[in-house]
Amino acid sequence: MLVGLSSLVLAGCSTSPTGRSQLKLFPSTQINQMGIQSFAQMKEDTPASKSGETNGYVNCVAQKVIAQVPAKYGISNWEVVVFDSEQVNAFALPGGKVGVYTGLLEVAENQHQLAAVIGHELAHVLAEHGNERVSTAFATQTAMAAAYQLSGDVKHKQEIFALLGVGAQVGISLPFGRIQESEADAMGLDLMAKAGFDPKESVTLWQNMGKKAGGKAQPEFLSTHPSNKRRINDLNKRMAKVMPYFEQARAEGRSPQCKA
Template sequence: MLKRFYWCLIALISISLMACSTSPTGRKQLILLPDSQLDEMGVASFQEMKAELPQTENEANIKQVECIADRIINVLPDKYRNQAWEVRVFEDDQVNAFALPGYKIGVYTGLIKIADNASQLAAVMGHEVAHVLARHGNERVSTQLATSQALNVTYELSGEDSKTKQAIFQGLGIGAQIGIILPFSRTHETEADEIGLELMAKAGFDPRESVKLWQNMSKLGDSKNPEFLSTHPSNESRIRDLNAKMTSPLANYLRLKEQNNIARCE
C-alpha cells in the first residue's frame, strides 16, 4: 500500500512540476502565481521590516551599499533595471542581505563588518538580486502549494481513514519536505550564486572575492545539520561551485578592468 501511495504522490507532483516557466539559467520552473502578487508580498514585507528594524545612520555604509546596488541594477535586463528599486541598510548584527520581489534591497551592517571589501559585499547583494531575477520566491511558494495539493488529493483517493493511513501520509509529508522542497531551496541558492557571480562581474566587481567571502563565512561556523536537511548548500559546496563557474565572470571583470571601468565603491 505504501508503494502505491508513494508512486501516486510522485506522479501528481511530477505532473505539476512540468515546465511552466524557465529560469535565467534554462532550468524548468513551476510558476503558479502572478508576479504582481509576489511583488505586493515583497513590498508589504519590506514595509514591516522598515518599521521594526532601525536603519543605520552611518553615511559611509549607506553610500557604499547604494553604490554597489546602483552598479548591479545597471546591468540587469530592462524589465528589472527600469524599476524604482529601494535600498536600505539596517543596523543589525545579522551577517546577511536580501532582495525582495517588488524591487527592494536590504543589507545588514553585520554583513558589512564581515565583508573585507566592496566586491565581497557585491557577491552577496548580487546573489540576492539573482533570487528576484530567477523568480525563486514565486517558484518556492508554487512548489509548496503543488506539494500540499498533491498530498491532499492522494490522501482523499487512498481509501478510508485509519491510523495506518495517517502514519503513512505523515511519513510522505516528511519525505516530500526532504526530497522536494528542501532540494528546491538548495537549487535556488546554487542558481542564485551562479547568476549573482555574473551580475557582480558585469557590474565591475572582482568575482574571485566571492570565494574569499565564503571562506570568511566558513570561519564563522557551519550548521550542525547535514546538507541534505538544509535549505542552503554547505560553504564547501558553495566554494567548489563558485570556482567551477568562475571562467566567464572573471573574463568579464578583467575586460572591464582593461577598460578602466571597474566599480569603485570602497
C-alpha cells in the same frame, strides 16, 4: 482533486534564466506585491541604520550591481535599505526590494565581497525563485490535503499525512532550495563581474562565512544552501567564464571605488 492539481502543475511549468525547469503558478504581479508588502513590514519591525557612511557604502555597491540587471527583467526602480542588525545576512524581494544587515559587513570585508552577496540576492529575484518557492509550497500542501482526504481510516490517514509531509520537505523543498542557491551564485557572479567587482573575492567571502560558522554549519543534505566547500568549488569552476566579464568591465571604465 488530484487531476486538477496535475493540470495546475503542468500549466505552471516554466524555465529559469539558466534553462532549468521550474514551477511558477502565480502571476509576477502578485508575487511582486507580496514582496513589497513583506518589505514594508520588515521596515516597521527592524530599525534602519542611521549611519550615513554605512548607507552610502552599501548603496554605492548595490547600485553598481543593480546597473547590470538587464532591462528585460522589467525592474526599473530598486529600493535598498540597510538594517541595523547583527545578522550576517542580506536579501532581495520581488518588487525590487533589497535589504542588507549591518552584521554582514563584519564578514564581507570589502566592496567586492559585498557585491558578491548583493549579486546573489538580486539573482534570486531575477530567476523568480520566490514564485517558485510559493508555488512549490502551494502544490505540496494541496497534494498533502488530497492524499489525506483519499486515504483510509484515521491511523492510515495520519501515517500517509506524516510520510507525505516528510517526503515533501526533504524530497521537494530542500533540493529545490539548494538548486536555487547554486543558480543564484552563478547569476550573481556574472552581475558582480560585469559591474567591475572582482569575482575571485566571492570565494574569499564564503571562506569567511565558513570561519564565522565555526565549523558548525548543518550537513548539506539537510540544508537549503550548498555546503561552503561545494559552493566554493562551483564558484572556482565558473571563474574562467566570468573573468572576461570583469576584464571587459575594467576596460570600459567600470572600476568601483566604494569605501566602507
